[in-house]
Amino acid sequence: MLDDTKALAGNMLLATLSRADAALVSPWLENFEMILQKELYQTHQSIDFAYFPLGGICSVIAENAQGTRVETGLIGREGFVGIPIILFAEKASSRIIVQAPGRALRMSSTKLLEAIELSRSFHKLLLQFAHVFSVQVTQAAISNAHNTIQQRVARWFLMCQDRADAREFPMTHEFLSKMIDVRRAGVTDALASLEGIYAIKALRNRVIILDRSILEEIAGGSYSVAEKEYARLIPA
C-alpha cells in the first residue's frame, strides 16, 4: 500500500495518470524489488501481478511448442508488465525475466481488472502501451527475418540503453546469444566488430555504449519505429 502518490512518477505510465486515476490505483500498489534473474511470468502460467517498473529492465521471452526461445521485447519504466491481464487472456504467453534489477510498483491481477473496470481512461492508457509493445514485437520479427547478428545486437543495445539510463550495463555474450537466439561465438564476433568501429567497448560481463549514432546507423530501420509510436500515443 502506498500513500505517497509521488512514487507513481517513477513509472512513466503511472506518471501520466489524472488525479482521480492516481487516487484509484495508489492504494492497490505495493513496492516490489525486481531481483536479477527473477522470473516474473512463466509461459502458460496464470498471472498474479502486474508490475510497473521504476527502474531496471525486463526481458520478454517467447517460446514455441518445441521450447525454442527468443526475446521479443524489453520493458522498463516506460511501460508495464502485464499486458495479457488487460487483454483478458488470463495466462502469460511469454516468459518474463528481470534482466537488470530495479524497483517496481506492483498490483494484483484482480485489483488491476477492477481498476480498468472502474476507469476507462486507465484501461485506455494501458491498452495504448499494449499497442506500442506489439509494434516492438513486430519490429523484432522483421529484424529476425532480415538483419545480420551485428544489426540485431546494435538494435538490442539501443533498446537496452533507453531503459538503463546509463552508458554502461552488465551483460555476457552467452546471455545475449540466448536472447537473440544465435551462437555465443556469433555474439563475440559481432561485439568485436562493433568495438572495432568504436561504437561500444566490450568488457568482461559488461558493455559500454560509446556512440549511439553509429549503432543507430547499423541497426537499420528496425530501431525507432516502436519508440516513435510510444511518443505519439503516450504523453510525456
Next chain:
Amino acid sequence: MLDDTKALAGNMLLATLSRADAALVSPWLENFEMILQKELYQTHQSIDFAYFPLGGICSVIAENAQGTRVETGLIGREGFVGIPIILFAEKASSRIIVQAPGRALRMSSTKLLEAIELSRSFHKLLLQFAHVFSVQVTQAAISNAHNTIQQRVARWFLMCQDRADAREFPMTHEFLSKMIDVRRAGVTDALASLEGIYAIKALRNRVIILDRSILEEIAGGSYSVAEKEYARLIPA
C-alpha cells in the same frame, strides 16, 4: 446496414455474440467485398473501418523505417481486422492486404469505438482476439529467427489453409517470397523439396496441400501455438 442477424454467424467472432451485443452491432455493420490485392490499411494512415471477414484471407504486413517488409500474420473469418482501433492507437501500424478474396462485414471506426464503449463484453472479446493475434506475431518472430525457409513455408501453408477452407489456393512463388522476405528462388527450392516428400503439389499460380501432418512435422514448433491460444479463449 444489416437487418438479418444471421449473417453475423459467418464470422467466428461475431457468431459468439450475445443477443444484446448482436443487436447492438448489427445496425452498424455493412456488407463489403474484399477484392484481391485491395489494401485495407496503409502503414501510419488513419483507420476508417474495421473488417469482420466472412471468407477470404488478409495478410498483415509490417514495415520498418527503411521499408523492409515482412508478413507478421494472417487474419480470416476467425478474427477481425482493426486491432489498433480497440487499442486506441488511431493509426495502422501495419499494412493489410487482401490475399484471398471474400466477403466481409465492416463497421466504421467511430461506431466500433462507440460499440466497445457501450458493451464491455464486446470489447473483451475483441481484446482477446488481439491477444491471440499478438501470439501469432510472436511466433512469427521466433520462426523468422530460427527456422529455415522450408519450415517457414510449411507454417505459412498451414495457416493459410486454416483460413482458406480448401486444399488448394492460389499463390505465386514471387508473392510468397515477399511475404516471408526471402529470395524468390529460395521459395522455389523449398516448394520443390516439399513436393518431393508429397506434402504439397506445386502448380503454376497455385498450390495443393496433400498432407497436413507432414507440414506440421516440418513446421517445427511455431505452428499451433497461436491456434491453441485461440481455442482456449474464444468459444467455438
Next chain:
DNA sequence: AAGGCCCCGTGCGGTTCCGTACTCTTTGGG
C-alpha cells in the same frame, strides 16, 4: 499464329551463420 509477359527452374560465386571444440583469461570461493 505470333509476340510478349509472367512464372518458375536452375546455376554460380560469395557471405553469413551454424555446430563443435579447444584455449586462455578472469574471477570468486575454499
Next chain:
DNA sequence: CCCAAAGAGTACGGAACCGCACGGGGCCTT
C-alpha cells in the same frame, strides 16, 4: 593462494541463403 568455474577469443568444415542472372515454358493479347 590455489583451483574450479565461468566468460571470452579463435578455428574449421559445412549448411543455408544471398544477389544476380539466364533460359524455358505457359498463357494472354493482338
